[in-house]
Amino acid sequence: MPQLNPEFFVSQLFWLAVFFTFLFVFLWRVSLPRIATVLEKRQNKIDENLSSAKELQEQAMEIETKINDRINKAKLETDEKIKETINALQEDVSSQLSSLDKDLEKKVSDAEKEILKSKDDQMKNINNEIANITKLTVGKITDIELSENEINKVIETHKGSFN
Amino acid sequence: MAAKDSPLKQFEIDPISNIELGGYNISFTNSSFAMLITVLVITLFLTLTVNTRSIIPSRMQLISELMYNFIAQLLSDTVGDNGKRYFPFVFSLFMFVLIGNMVGMIPYQFTFTSHIIVTFALAAIVFIGVTILGFINHGIKFFTFFYIPGVPFYMHPLLIPIEVISYLSRPISLSVRLFANMLAGHTLLKVFAGFVVSMPFFTGVFPLAFIVALTGLEILIAFLQAYVFAILTCLYINDAYHLH
Numbered sequence: 275m276p277q278l279n280p281e282f283f284v285s286q287l288f289w290l291a292v293f294f295t296f297l298f299v300f301l302w303r304v305s306l307p308r309i310a311t312v313l314e315k316r317q318n319k320i321d322e323n324l325s326s327a328k329e330l331q332e333q334a335m336e337i338e339t340k341i342n343d344r345i346n347k348a349k350l351e352t353d354e355k356i357k358e359t360i361n362a363l364q365e366d367v368s369s370q371l372s373s374l375d376k377d378l379e380k381k382v383s384d385a386e387k388e389i390l391k392s393k394d395d396q397m398k399n400i401n402n403e404i405a406n407i408t409k410l411t412v413g414k415i416t417d418i419e420l421s422e423n424e425i426n427k428v429i430e431t432h433k434g435s436f437n
Numbered sequence: 438m439a440a441k442d443s444p445l446k447q448f449e450i451d452p453i454s455n456i457e458l459g460g461y462n463i464s465f466t467n468s469s470f471a472m473l474i475t476v477l478v479i480t481l482f483l484t485l486t487v488n489t490r491s492i493i494p495s496r497m498q499l500i501s502e503l504m505y506n507f508i509a510q511l512l513s514d515t516v517g518d519n520g521k522r523y524f525p526f527v528f529s530l531f532m533f534v535l536i537g538n539m540v541g542m543i544p545y546q547f548t549f550t551s552h553i554i555v556t557f558a559l560a561a562i563v564f565i566g567v568t569i570l571g572f573i574n575h576g577i578k579f580f581t582f583f584y585i586p587g588v589p590f591y592m593h594p595l596l597i598p599i600e601v602i603s604y605l606s607r608p609i610s611l612s613v614r615l616f617a618n619m620l621a622g623h624t625l626l627k628v629f630a631g632f633v634v635s636m637p638f639f640t641g642v643f644p645l646a647f648i649v650a651l652t653g654l655e656i657l658i659a660f661l662q663a664y665v666f667a668i669l670t671c672l673y674i675n676d677a678y679h680l681h
Contacts, residue, residue, distance in 0.1 A: 302525035
């Protein structure tokens with residue numbers, strides 16, 4: 275078996291020592307630190323991204339709560355405004371209605387007064403007419419000149435009976 | 438068996454250039470060449486693929502990172518936080534054995550991990566290193582490693598020698614496991630390759646198909662043995678920290 279031939283043992287050991295030492299030192303000093311830095315860099319990047327993502331999420335949550343707050347506030351405000359407007363409108367309507375009522379009442383009472391007044395006027399006119407007619411009739415039939423006072427007196431006493 | 442056709446001929450070492458140093462023959466051989474290729478493949482691959490140091494890795498960079506994480510995970514699983522200091526060594530060992538085995542799977546390429554002297558040297562580095570580490574961590578108390586607590590006292594005369602022998606045989610088991618696997622696999626491939634040529638008519642197709650399947654198995658074994666070598670190294674390092 276060639277493996278047990280000691281002829282090249284020293285050569286094998288020598289070159290093994292040379293190449294393995296070179297490999298060990300090279301990997302130890304050059305290759306492995308390189309890979310380690312790459313892995314570290316990646317891990318840092320991942321950590322960084324994760325933390326920034328977390329931060330952004332927190333910010334988003336904050337903004338969301340703010341938005342909700344504002345929406346709620348706006349809802350409350352609009353509700354209040356709607357109520358206020360309804361109230362104001364109702365008041366307005368009722369006041370206008372009442373003022374209209376008053377106006378109408380006043381007009382009605384005015385009209386009643388006028389009717390009464392015109393009735394009175396008419397009554398007075400009728401009295402005068404009666405007095406005139408009486409005076410003329412009495413003057414034609416008899417020669418008695420009646421004074422206006424006498425006529426008025428008579429009319430007053432009989433007024434109730436032709437009313 | 439004629440030396441020319443022997444399935445073991447592939448393991449013969451041929452000097453490429455004869456070098457002598459202080460009376461020792463340190464010729465650069467086909468085995469040394471395979472080591473050179475292995476080291477070049479590892480260093481170039483791990484350097485060039487990570488050259489851009491990009492956060493989003495290319496496929497090749499991903500392979501380097503996977504290997505890095507594979508061994509880092511292995512060390513942290515078996516040794517824990519203490520293991521980080523030995524990461525470059527375990528990683529070098531794993532890559533050297535793995536790529537050495539893989540380079541050996543290239544046809545006509547020499548497999549230096551099929552030489553007991555090479556695997557034994559690697560195992561000896563691990564064994565000596567771990568033993569020194571044990572004495573550094575525990576001083577003279579490291580000898581209590583051979584003392585198993587909770588065993589009846591009359592068993593100790595039997596158990597302590599067994600423990601010592603098993604400890605001392607670690608480099609042998611570690612090196613022979615790798616060596617024997619590589620030797621057997623490559624020999625088997627060669628034997629069946631001989632059948633492909635020598636069998637009559639088209640029947641040579643069958644051993645050829647077998648070789649194809651066996652090549653897949655050998656690639657698996659190449660990885661598995663490198664993994665076993667690395668994980669046993671990790672376990673030995675762990676023993677140097679934690680006695681029974």
